[in-house]
Each structure stands twice: as structure tokens, then as C-alpha cells.
Amino acid sequence: MSKPVRVRFAPSPTGPLHIGGVRTALFNYLFAKKNNGTFYLRIEDTDQNRFVPGAENYIFEALEWLGIPPSETVNKNEKFGPYRQSERKEIYKQYADTLLEKGWAYYAFDSAESLDKHRKQHEAEGKTFIYNWHNREKLENSLSLSQEEVQERIANGTDYVVRFKIPVNETLHLQDIIRGDIKFETNLLDDKVLFKSDGMPTYHLANIVDDHLMQTTHVIRGEEWLPSLPLHYLLYKAFDWEAPQFAHLPLILKPIGNGKLSKRDGDKMGFPVFPLQWTTEEGTSMGYREQGYFPEAVVNFLALLGWNDGTEQEIFTLEQLSEKFDLTRVHKAGAKFDPEKNKWFNHQYLQKQTDESLAESFTKILAEKNIATTLDVIKITSLIKERANFVSEFWDLADYFFVAPTSYDEKGLKNWKENTPDVMNALLVELENINNFSATALEEKIKPWLLENKVMPVLRLCLVGALKGVDLFQLMEIIGKPETINRIKKAIESI
16 A cells, blocks of 8 residues: 655745745645645754744745645644754754764764865866765765774864765666656765754755655655755665655746746846745835735646646636646746736636625725725726736726816827817717616617717717726716716816
8 A cells, every 4th residue: 555645845944935935835735635645844944044034934824825735834733743843953863873873974074174275276176176985085084084083073072064975886867757767976976964063954864854754755846956866865775764756846937038037037027926025124025915916826827837737728726736736747847937927817817706805805995095985896896807917906997987087188189179069068968868877778878979979089088088998888877977977067178
């Protein structure tokens, strides 16, 4: 019987969650749901120097807003807790000791200064300094020093690190669910630091130990971790543990040019790269939530960055994505981020909202602008929503319903002829005699007259102030007979 699927998202609280990290979390979530598994979140905060206050809470809040919360995490169903690596320090020490005992690791006492000296020497010779098989027995470590000297240095409190001892002359053929067979030569790998004398592990050791202890079956992460795959595989081998299956996701690329999508791209082109707004002393970075995106739209858009189900379908609910998601259909190549497509997805989800819920949001905008109205906001919303990508655009699309024009668009004024005031006064007489001011009745009674006298654009100019807006007769019905007549009179007087 196969193991129950367990996958994790393991961010570091070093700042706001980037949209690439969100996609990694999403793909893990979908994979877990597809396979009736568990999606858990672990906070990897071993690098305390880079810890940013508020970042951890930001991660939890972002995933909740997106609708993809973990089923296990800090203070939630801690089956294999703690889920914060800084609270697991004692665990890692014993595993570092195990590797030392088994000969898979060694103590290294090299100072930062001496390593820097070696690097500069190599640079001067046009080489790259790598701490590995070719020089490790010439450097200051337990492979070159006597056991007594090693123990003496440790007893004296000399700073040290524990390095992994990469095997020599091996070719590793490793499997990736997305990328297939990947070959690595061990002689090209460096002996990474696993543990430091301050009692803190590095990412590599903590990650492997936790994934094992928390029974992770699949590691789904960004391709930036691909170079670490041979080390992680060898660590599993060193511990005699079964390794999880690995899948490395493609990068999310800049909309223009080459390279990984960055915060700078978003700032420059005016789109968010973070799910929630993030504020520091340096300023505020845009967030999808605060920019008016629906979380479902963000999820749908991100799911299709680097994956598709093999059909032309673009709109998916979270449930549909969970049913259809398949790691083998994730692309190897990077996926370009398209801000306009992002907006398109939000437009689609805006159209799916009820007029009532959209009107409720619009009413809040009106209140912020000190607009008190008796007009049918629900009906207005239904008429304008097709033109909007965001609720925040509603005011610009509908301001003329609530505020009569005080000026008139130059383009529209070209339709205002010498005899137009006479024609519009005649229209006023027609309107005064109409009792049923519904859109249907108005269209039936005055549209032929307006067409005959060629003043449809002029009437719109009077009511809106520009040649824009919703169906003319719908507009007249909503603002009502007195307001319609007043706006026409004002235009005749003003123009």
C-alpha cells in the first residue's frame, strides 16, 4: 500500500510572499487535494539574520485570503510539530552528529578570512574556489587534523561548521516528475555546510530532516532549488531514508525581456507581485487584495502559469483545478507573466459576481465620495459591470448617474448646431408629456423622433457631458424624468 500523500510549502519569513511562492503553494495544495493528501506549511526560519517581523503572519494571511490554507501548520493540527524550524534546533544537532559518526560529514574550522584568501587566490588564477574533494584534506577540518586536535578545538570553543562529505567520482541519475532524468557529477559539487557551532542548521540539513520526520512524500518547489537536488538526494542516502519524489517548477518570467519576475517589474509596470500589500519604511508595495483582485481570479491565473489541462479551458474553480491538476502537465520552460491577462481573469470573475454583492461594494465607494443617492445602485451596477475589470473602476464608469455634468466634451460639442437649442426645447415638450418613464416606453416614444432630428448624440451630451455611457433610455429611466429634463435645460443654457 502506497503512503498517503503529504506535501509542504516551506517559506522563509524574510519578507512578503512573492507571487512565485504563491504559485508553489498553490501547486502543492492542488496536488494534495487531487490525491486526497495533506498540504502542510512549515516556517523555515533558521536564518535568523534575515528574519523580518510580520512576514510569518503575512504568509498565513495571504494563503487564507487565496482560499488555499494549510491543514497543518504552526498552532494548527501540529501532528509533527513544532512547524517552526527555530523551535526544532535540538532535533537537528542529533542528525548532524549521526552524519559525523557515519563518515558522511566532517568538522571544518576554516575562518572566514582564510576562505576568503583561498577565493581570491583562485580568482587571480582565473579559477573558482570550491570546497570539495580536491582540496578538503588540505584545509582546516577533521579530515586533515588529528582527532585529538579536533576535540581540543571544539572544547576550546573554536568556531566550526559541519560540512557534508560529497562522494568522489559518482554520476547521479536523479528523477524529477517534471523534468525526467537529470544527471549530476559529484566531483563538481561542493561540500555544503549543514550545521554551525551556534547550534543552528543550514537550510539543507533542516529541510531534509523535517521532510523526513514530517513524512513528506513529494517535494514540489521552484527550479532555483534544482542545483540542491543532488545534495538532498545524498543526504537521504546518508541517513538510509527513502527520498520523496521531487518536482521542480519553472520560473515565472518578466512580462518583457528575460529573467525572473521581480518586485521591480511590478513597480515599473504598475502591477502587484505580492498577494497582499506590504509596507516598510521604504514605502508600500502593491497587493492583489488591495488592488481589487478577486482571490479566485488570482488562483485561476497562477494555476495556468506553467500548467494546463490539455484543453482550451481557461476558467476553473478551485475544485475543478484540484480535480484536473497533474504534475506531468507542468511545463519545463518558464512562463511569462502577462499583466493584461491577469486583469482579464479578474474581469471574468467580476462578471460572475451577483449584482447585489457588486452594488454593495460600489455603495461603499459612493459613501467614501460623500454621495448620498436614492438611485437604483444594483441596476446601475448591472449596466456598467461588463466594462469593468475591477470594482474600483465603477465610479469612473458611472459618475454621471449621480452627478450632473458641469462641462461638456469637445468631441460631443461638434454635434451641437445652431438650431440645436430649438430642437432640444422641442424634445423637452415631448418628455413633459410622457408619464411612463421606463426605458422601454421611452425608446418606443422618442427614439424615432431623436433619430429623425439627429440628436441622439446631443441628448447623450446633455445627460452625461460626453459621448459615453450606458444605453440612453436606461440612463433616463434611472435618473428619472425631473433630472433628465433639468440636465437638458442646463445644457441649453450653458452651451
